[in-house]
Amino acid sequence: MSGPDNRLRQPLATLLADDPAVAERWSDWTPIVRQWRDSPAGRATVAAIDGRLAAGATIYPADPLRALKLTARRHVRAVILGQDPYHAPGQAEGLAFSVPEGLKPPPSLRNIAKELARDAGQPVAVLRSLVSWAEQGVLLLNTGLSVEDGDAASHAKMGWQALTTRILEACVENPHPTAFLLWGGHAQQIASALVATSGRHGLFEANHPSPLSALRPPTPFMGCGHFSAANRFLLSRGRGAIAAWPGG
Secondary structure, eight states: OOEEEEEEEOOHHHTOOTTHHHHHHHHHGGGHHHHHHTSSSHHHHHHHHHHHOOOOEEEEEEEHHHHHHHGGGGOEEEEEEEEOOOOOOOTTTTSSSSTTTTSSSOOOHHHHHHHHHHHHHOOOOOOOOHHHHTTTTEEEEEEEEETTTBBBBTTTTTTTTHHHHHHHHHHHHHHOOOEEEEESHHHHOOOHHHHHSSSSSSSEOOSSSSSSTTTTTTSTTTTTTTTHHHHHHHHHOOOOOOOTTTTT
16 A cells, blocks of 8 residues: 655755744754754755756655654653654655555564563554654654665765754753663664763663564563563653553
């Protein structure tokens, strides 16, 4: 089943332009997005992506910064860090690991559903869109925010990480305790030390949920219990649990 048209349809520069709706567009992430956009690194990223778009490349998703629209900085209770948007038509919807309703879940998302069910002691349910998680304060952030059709990691070196690292730093700087779920070596390399040095956040690490690594040592994703553990952490710090997760 094909998903919605998730192509980037207008230049990234247009999506990031200042206008009267910018505060609503990026919520309280606006200063960070604007600072990056106006920096040499940000201008280079925008120019590179818009150059590929002008050359006829098919780029996903339609809204690379959608995660920031759905989860305001002040509402972040948990962070799940992915790597790259899905590169098949209709899949990427601007949230790490998430696909639109009606699509076949990719293998990593199927394993997330299995672990969520195991952690909760419930039958496995189909998991597709994670919008409800984002609306509950789970920042579903990829380190790269765009990709070209059929070409995994094609925008990995276009400079998105300057922005996404700053977003992660902002989450660590938040005064309220936050649960960071870091699955796989890439996420851990980017954020583990950053989170650990803060001293007030919960750090939950395991292998990536991909079938290639979900069952392998040193810390298999399957059986990690991160969802219930993150909720216990949040509740112990006086913060609300994520309702979609065990213990919420």
